[in-house]
Structure formats: C-alpha cells, structure tokens
Amino acid sequence: xISHAEPVMGTVVSFLVDxxxxxxxxxxxxxxxxxxxxxxxxxxxxxxxxxxELSTMRGAxxxxxxxxxxxxxxxxxxxCEETHGLFDPWALPGGFDPTGLVKGWAAERALxxxxxxxxxxxxxxxGGDVAVHGSPQGVGVRHPRRPDALCAVVSVASAVAxxxxxxxxxxxxxxxxxxxxxxxxxxxxxxxALCDAWATALAVGGAEALFxxxxxxxxxxxxxxxxxxxxxxRSMAFAHRVDVVA
Amino acid sequence: xxxxVTLLGAIAAGFVGVVTLHGPSGQSVAxxxxxxxxxxxxxxxSTPGSxxxxxxTTVxxxxxxxxxxxxxxxxxxxxxxxxxxVASGHITGLSIASLQTLESYSQQLEQQAVPILKSEVLSxxxxxxxxxxxxxxxxxxxxxxxxxALDKLHYP
Numbered sequence: 255x256i257s258h259a260e261p262v263m264g265t266v267v268s269f270l271v272d273x274x275x276x277x278x279x280x281x282x283x284x285x286x287x288x289x290x291x292x293x294x295x296x297x298x299x300x301x302x303x304x305x306x307e308l309s310t311m312r313g314a315x316x317x318x319x320x321x322x323x324x325x326x327x328x329x330x331x332x333x334c335e336e337t338h339g340l341f342d343p344w345a346l347p348g349g350f351d352p353t354g355l356v357k358g359w360a361a362e363r364a365l366x367x368x369x370x371x372x373x374x375x376x377x378x379x380x381g382g383d384v385a386v387h388g389s390p391q392g393v394g395v396r397h398p399r400r401p402d403a404l405c406a407v408v409s410v411a412s413a414v415a416x417x418x419x420x421x422x423x424x425x426x427x428x429x430x431x432x433x434x435x436x437x438x439x440x441x442x443x444x445x446x447a448l449c450d451a452w453a454t455a456l457a458v459g460g461a462e463a464l465f466x467x468x469x470x471x472x473x474x475x476x477x478x479x480x481x482x483x484x485x486x487x488r489s490m491a492f493a494h495r496v497d498v499v500a
Numbered sequence: 501x502x503x504x505v506t507l508l509g510a511i512a513a514g515f516v517g518v519v520t521l522h523g524p525s526g527q528s529v530a531x532x533x534x535x536x537x538x539x540x541x542x543x544x545x546s547t548p549g550s551x552x553x554x555x556x557t558t559v560x561x562x563x564x565x566x567x568x569x570x571x572x573x574x575x576x577x578x579x580x581x582x583x584x585x586v587a588s589g590h591i592t593g594l595s596i597a598s599l600q601t602l603e604s605y606s607q608q609l610e611q612q613a614v615p616i617l618k619s620e621v622l623s624x625x626x627x628x629x630x631x632x633x634x635x636x637x638x639x640x641x642x643x644x645x646x647x648x649a650l651d652k653l654h655y656p
Binding site: 383 | 633634
C-alpha cells in the first residue's frame with residue numbers, strides 16, 4: 255500500500271493506493287502528478303486567494319470563465335438543480351462561490367490521474383471528501399461532537415462527503431434563509447463533486463434534502479440534528495453504527 | 501511543514517493500523533492495517549507561508565519505540581492531547597490523553613460516543629477503515645498533538 259498526504263486547498267489530501275503489480279515508482283509518480291494538479295486547481299479556484307481565477311472573475315469587469323471554470327460552473331448548475339436550490343453557489347454572500355463542490359471535484363480529478371496509470375484500487379481523501387476506485391472501502395464518519403469518536407462507518411464504492419456546522423464553525427448558509435438543519439450530514443454514492451454538494455444541501459436542508467435523496471438511487475445519506483437524532487435514507491446501510499438517540 | 505507531512509503520512513498508514521472501534525453489539529471493528537509507511541515524495545507545495553516543502557522519502561524507522569503524549573491542542577470546542585505508542589517503527593497505539601469540551605456541548609452524546617482510538621481492540625475483526633470523513637479541524641488539533649508526541653520519540 256502506498257500512502258501520501260499533501261497539504262493543499264486549506265486541508266490535507268491523502269492518497270491510499272494499492273499498486274498491485276505496478277512498480278511503486280510508477281504509482282508514486284502518478285501521486286506526485288495528482289498533487290501538482292491539486293495545487294494548480296487550488297490556485298485557480300481558491301476563494302481565499304485574491305489572485306485566483308475565481309476571485310478575479312468575481313471582481314468587477316472580470317474576465318469570462320476559462321473552460322475549466324466553466325466545467326465547475328456547469329457542475330454547480332447540475333447540483334443546484336438536483337438539490338432544488340439547497341446547494342446554490344450563486345446565492346452566497348460575496349458572489350458565486352463553488353467551494354462546496356470544488357474540493358470533491360478536485361479529488362475526483364486527482365483520483366483519475368492515479369487510476370490512469372492502471373492501479374486496481376485507490377482512495378483520495380480531500381479533508382473528508384473521499385473518492386474511491388476499485389473495491390469498496392470502509393470510511394469512518396467522525397462524531398460531530400467528539401474528536402476521538404466515530405458516529406458511523408460506511409462502505410464506499412465511489413464517493414462519500416460530510417458537511418456540517420461543526421467542521422469549521424458555522425460556515426453554512428441556508429439559501430432560503432431558514433435555520434441550518436443538521437450538525438453533521440453525510441452523503442454516500444455518485445460522483446464526488448455532486449456528493450460533496452449534496453452533503454452541503456443535506457446539512458442545510460435536513461429532512462427536505464433527505465426526501466430528495468430518496469428519489470435518487472445513486473445516493474444514500476444520513477444527518478444528525480442539534481438534538482442528536484440521526485435520520486437516514488431508507489436503504490442507508492452502515493458497516494457499523496452508533497445510535498446517537500438516547 | 502516537513503514534520504506535518506511526515507506525520508500525516510504516518511497517520512494515513514499507521515493511523516489506520518491502530519484505530520479501532522467497539523460497537524454496542526459487542527462486535528469490534530479494526531481498521532485496515534496497511535503495514536509500514538511508504539511515503540512518496542511530496543511535490544513542491546504552494547501552501548502560503550509554508551515555504552518550499554521538503555521531499556519526504558521512505559525513512560528507516562524500525563528502531564523507534566516508546567510512548568509519548570503530545571501537546572494539548574485547541575480543537576475548537578475545547579482542548580485535547582493525544583498519546584502515541586510506537587513499537588519498532590510502527591505506530592501501534594493512539595489514544596486521547598486528555599479531552600476537555602466546552603460545557604455547551606452535549607454530555608449525552610459524549611457518553612454514547614464510541615472510542616475509536618483504543619488500542620486494546622487491535623485484535624478485533626474486521627470492518628476495515630481506510631479513511632475518515634467529517635470534522636476537519638478537530639483532526640488538525642489531533643494531527644498536531646500526534647506530531648508533537650512523535651517528536652518527543654524522535655520519530656522521523
């Protein structure tokens with residue numbers, strides 16, 4: 255198993271790759287290339303860098319979006335539609351902010367680079383947005399209140415993302431002005447870019463988002479409320495679960 | 501930054517070798533043991549303030565053994581410190597040495613929580629865990645505390 259952790263995008267992106275029959279040096283080269291790509295994307299999409307393409311575009315008389323930016327904007331449009339506006343990067347204070355989707359999207363691209371050299375099994379974890387290729391992987395979902403505990407373990411074949419108010423302070427905003435519903439929201443399945451956006455939508459929308467997710471067969475999900483109740487989609491399967499209801 | 505990179509490499513590999521979970525059903529869950537850390541060289545980092553990131557390569561660590569408690573770190577809702585045990589170059593134990601939470605956060609959930617970092621369940625069977633999701637900044641406090649513990653052990 256080859257592992258690597260890269261500080262980038264304001265978090266740590268870790269790789270776990272089974273090289274199989276491949277030379278480790280080939281896999282390590284791919285991981286390096288994936289990290290370069292992450293740094294490149296960070297320079298473009300960071301909302302915290304004044305010189306990023308995103309910041310430039312948001313300024314007055316900004317240039318038109320690059321093809322890569324357009325790809326992200328298109329994905330944001332898909333996510334906004336799928337979530338019925340619960341994920342809406344255009345509704346945020348300060349202008350268009352795709353941050354809730356870009357990390358997952360970037361992790362997808364990093365995984366694709368590693369998979370491109372022919373590894374059978376690989377995982378990229380971008381600060382909790384996890385993309386998986388090959389055999390399903392067990393992913394622990396951190397307890398929303400305790401740093402030394404999990405609240406669930408899920409088996410992940412493609413993607414998992416968690417969002418919540420506990421992560422980096424109260425960073426979530428409900429696009430319709432309601433109170434944010436969940437302290438922790440986890441979505442499993444689909445492609446990571448959209449899974450990531452859905453986690454945000456589920457955190458702000460709670461039961462409303464869960465109802466929408468029930469209609470989409472590629473996703474399973476659960477969220478935990480302020481009063482410590484866990485709500486899940488009907489077919490949500492846990493590899494291991496801790497009941498947070500007394 | 502090199503220390504952090506090394507640490508996180510160690511977490512990614514060693515971490516999972518030790519972190520375990522006891523369930524209410526009595527089943528235990530052991531995280532994947534991915535064996536010795538194989539750290540690939542890092543690419544230059546553009547993280548602000550970090551300066552050029554040094555290259556981390558596979559380091560012989562087989563001689564390192566011992567236990568140390570890392571610095572007390574603020575994780576946003578309180579403070580925590582982490583105890584690390586290293587045997588022959590492998591991180592064999594991670595546990596919370598101290599944990600203080602702010603009063604406004606639930607005691608109820610605390611009592612229900614599952615300790616995932618107990619090394620006593622290393623022998624347990626198997627839902628393997630390859631990654632963690634959620635609570636990113638608490639993990640930073642965790643990471644820094646582990647790093648300082650590893651520093652005390654002169655773990656590379």
